Amino acid sequence: MKPLQHFTILDLSRVLACPFASMILAELGATVIKVEQPGAGDETRGFEPQLARDSAYYFACNRSKSSITVNLRSAEGQDIIRGLAQKADVMVENFPAGTLARYGLDFTMLSALNPKLVYLSCTGFGQTGPYAHKKGYDTVFQAMGGLMSLTGEKGGGPVKPGLPIADLTSGLWVAIGILAMLAGREKTGRGAHLDFSMLDGQVSLLTLAAARWFALGEVPPRLGTEHPGRVPSATFRCKDGKFAHITASDQHWEPLCRVLNLGDWGSGFSSNQLRVEKRIDVMQKLTEAISKIDRANLLKMLDEVEVPIGPVNDVAEILADPHVRARGLVGSFDYPEVGEFKALGLPYKFLGWDNPEIGAPPALGADTERVLGEMLGYSAERIQKLKSTKAI
Numbered sequence: 001m002k003p004l005q006h007f008t009i010l011d012l013s014r015v016l017a018c019p020f021a022s023m024i025l026a027e028l029g030a031t032v033i034k035v036e037q038p039g040a041g042d043e044t045r046g047f048e049p050q051l052a053r054d055s056a057y058y059f060a061c062n063r064s065k066s067s068i069t070v071n072l073r074s075a076e077g078q079d080i081i082r083g084l085a086q087k088a089d090v091m092v093e094n095f096p097a098g099t100l101a102r103y104g105l106d107f108t109m110l111s112a113l114n115p116k117l118v119y120l121s122c123t124g125f126g127q128t129g130p131y132a133h134k135k136g137y138d139t140v141f142q143a144m145g146g147l148m149s150l151t152g153e154k155g156g157g158p159v160k161p162g163l164p165i166a167d168l169t170s171g172l173w174v175a176i177g178i179l180a181m182l183a184g185r186e187k188t189g190r191g192a193h194l195d196f197s198m199l200d201g202q203v204s205l206l207t208l209a210a211a212r213w214f215a216l217g218e219v220p221p222r223l224g225t226e227h228p229g230r231v232p233s234a235t236f237r238c239k240d241g242k243f244a245h246i247t248a249s250d251q252h253w254e255p256l257c258r259v260l261n262l263g264d265w266g267s268g269f270s271s272n273q274l275r276v277e278k279r280i281d282v283m284q285k286l287t288e289a290i291s292k293i294d295r296a297n298l299l300k301m302l303d304e305v306e307v308p309i310g311p312v313n314d315v316a317e318i319l320a321d322p323h324v325r326a327r328g329l330v331g332s333f334d335y336p337e338v339g340e341f342k343a344l345g346l347p348y349k350f351l352g353w354d355n356p357e358i359g360a361p362p363a364l365g366a367d368t369e370r371v372l373g374e375m376l377g378y379s380a381e382r383i384q385k386l387k388s389t390k391a392i
Contacts, residue, residue, distance in 0.1 A: 002029025020171030064359030145202025
């Protein structure tokens with residue numbers, strides 16, 4: 001049995017943050033019913049790279065769900081959502097603030113029908129505040145939330161991370177929020193509404209940077225791969241042009257210097273506080289020494305003396321890594337007209353529950369008739385009429 005096997009989630013979200021959250025919950029056992037626009041579906045189905053009728057982007061965040069198509073602008077479609085909400089434990093939506101209220105599908109309406117409903121609204125800036133109706137995407141939240149100001153080389157301009165971090169971390173916040181509300185419902189018997197802002201989520205991630213501001217009044221500068229409070233913690237170019245990242249505490253300093261034949265020099269910098277104060281000199285000396293050693297040899301020597309080091313892998317390298325393979329992070333699913341497609345599993349290994357399994361994403365509307373029949377008792381004739389009026 002999987003830990004969320006007894007929950008049903010009605011997912012009205014699109015694109016990335018909330019679909020990522022609901023996929024996590026689906027592969028932890030929840031039944032997730034993804035509601036999509038008839039004809040087009042989630043817009044990510046049309047993103048690049050295309051695979052048959054859908055996209056790799058869609059595949060990445062929509063596995064293990066069912067798909068139904070419902071026209072939310074039609075009265076019949078709205079009735080379908082109200083009916084499903086009465087059967088569901090959770091509803092997730094990421095429409096602009098106020099949109100679902102106009103359709104009679106907001107928390108006030110649906111909780112009156114199902115007082116136990118857990119309802120999460122995810123927007124860029126929240127349901128309240130001066131930015132409530134402002135538009136935004138992942139990189140806008142990275143920029144406004146402070147992350148982009150911290151990312152980039154010394155003396156250079158801001159740089160976005162290589163993944164949509166605001167979307168992905170928002171998905172994690174959303175999943176945590178849903179689980180928290182479900183746990184609370186076990187105690188009270190009542191549902192709840194969560195107003196989640198993606199900007200709020202980014203500000204909450206500032207953690208250590210904010211702590212330095214609160215403690216020191218310091219606006220952290222861009223340091224490339226270096227750490228503001230620890231030296232060394234940085235990426236170094238090796239003799240063969242490959243990169244390795246080293247992060248060392250005081251207990252690692254002596255063995256690091258010994259491997260690099262810098263023992264006598266290193267004894268003068270035994271405390272992290274001193275190394276931070278002399279950052280430029282220390283980094284220059286380490287950079288010079290490491291540039292004379294091939295990466296494979298550097299990794300081997302530092303692993304042997306237990307200095308934390310890792311290669312800077314590209315995507316192909318890490319997905320082929322024997323440890324990643326041994327941990328079962330790379331799997332696959334089968335999809336019509338595509339065949340076997342590789343996928344990343346959830347990073348959980350349970351003792352006491354069944355582990356998550358990689359499932360296939362749904363074809364658009366593949367489960368509409370089954371869900372309406374099984375959950376709402378709609379007859380084949382009624383379903384056909386809804387199709388003819390384009391409500392589904």
